């Protein structure tokens with residue numbers, strides 16, 4: 684197996700492309716290599732509290748002026764697609780930020796307080812007891828729950844903060860419901876991406892720093908997975924993990940060197 688047949692790279696952001704507010708080694712040369720080789724790339728994030736415009740601006744502040752919002756795929760966007768696949772013009776009771784609300788609305792979803800088709804939980808930084816109580820009531824009445832992504836915590840410079848995967852545990856405990864999860868590592872995300880980009884599984888690869896989200900997404904959906912060691916994972920952790928990457932590189936710098944001159948496979 685080599686990477687020459689890969690035409691599109693899906694890139695995790697934090698720990699892969701940047702760390703906090705700084706680009707990681709080789710981030711820019713990786714993009715240059717892709718451009719030179721006529722390959723495309725998209726950023727993929729599970730964080731549904733922000734939308735594509737926010738990340739475009741964040742990357743712009745780091746000197747990447749040519750990234751367009753279309754190159755950022757959030758779990759919120761994938762969730763909107765999933766809901767629309769289930770029902771035409773879905774009505775949603777939302778536990779999420781204003782940015783997620785806008786993301787869902789611009790994709791034809793109506794945000795309602797009464798008689799929703801779905802309850803949707805995102806990374807809700809404005810969550811209240813009243814909202815949780817209402818969500819549980821609706822779920823008990825039979826409304827399905829969809830969660831934008833399963834992350835238990837979101838990494839911040841001040842340490843991990845509680846994320847959607849932890850918030851949903853309160854709802855599950857109260858109602859006994861079985862939510863539908865979107866985002867990495869769930870394969871529906873790749874189904875969505877394949878339909879949006881009009882491409883094939885064989886032509887895309889996932890690059891990330893986490894085994895249980897980025898690499899698991901690759902494995903769960905049958906696409907090539909590439910681990911970089913600039914974030915959460917140490918090399919020795921691969922051995923004990925159920926998620927084995929197809930390729931491992933110390934950083935995007937090493938990956939771009941490999942793309943420039945691949946070592947022939949035996």
Ligand SMILES: [Mg+2]
Pocket residue numbers: 695696697698699891892893914
């Ligand atoms: Mg990461």
